[in-house]
Amino acid sequence: MRLVEQWRQIEAELPESWEDARLRLSLSDERSAGRALSLLASANSARRGSEIRFFSARRGAGTSPERVRRLLARLDAEQIDGRLELLEATEPSEAPAASRPTLAEAWDAALATLPPDWSDLYGEVQVTSTDYLDRAALLLSPLNPSRFDDRPAFRFRCAREFGYGASAGMVRRCFERLDADSIPGEIRILRALSDTRPLGTQGPVWYVGGKSV
Structure with missing residues (x-):
């Protein structure tokens, strides 16, 4: 069985509230251990003979389950065989904190803080x-999202009635798509204007970092 398939099987058997999982990869050929260790380096891996141990975490600084899948797929692509085993899985010791609002709900709450006559805004998710990032960029594509720095964030424009940017309803639908894909995040309104009346243009323009947005 391919390593990616073994990981999927382990994931399916983990407790619903698992936080991190410690894993052991027993290689079929010890000669491939060096290469396997190199490919798994970003997962804080450690080697002992033909065994490599590493862990995955659903949140925080650990290697995400999706990242583990990608790393194991690279081993599969190089035909590095072995047996993947779950050594230990931990669950939260305390009751989980109150769940954060969905992105669609957060968008509604952000709009509620604006003046009733707002007309244009510049936002960030x-x-x-x-x-x-890749999946979010696809789901947010109707907003013409842009990246401005190294953070996993996208900026967008929204117009209430006319002008540059997507409508508030379209923005909400895009956030609903992220929610449906279980992509968590935070929304911020960076700039907002009220009751703009464009003359000879479709709408106002902001300058951020020397560039118009």
Whole structure:
């Protein structure tokens, strides 16, 4: 069985509330251990003979389950065989904190803080991991999202009635898509204007870092 398939099987058997999982990869050929260790280096791996141990965490500084899948897929691609085993899985010792609102709910709450005559805004959504960037970019594409720095964040424009940017309803639908894909994040309204009346243009322009947005 391929390593990716073994990991999927282990994931399916983990407790619903698991936080991190400690794993052992027993290689079929010890001569491939050096290469396997190199490919798994970003997962804080350690080698002993033909065994490599590493761990995955659903949140925090650990290697995400999706990242583990990608790393194991690289081993599969190089035909490095072995047996993947779960050594230990931990669950939260305390009751989980109150769940954060969905992105769609957070968007509604952000709009509620604006004056009733708001007309244009410049916003940002930051996802919790770079693992989500590609998928989030696809789901947010109707907003024409842009990246401005190394954070896993996208910026966008929204217009209430007319002008540059997506409508508030379209923004909400895009956030609903992220929620449906279980992509967590935070929303911030960076700039907002009220009751703008464009003359000879479709709408106002902000300058951020010397560039118009």
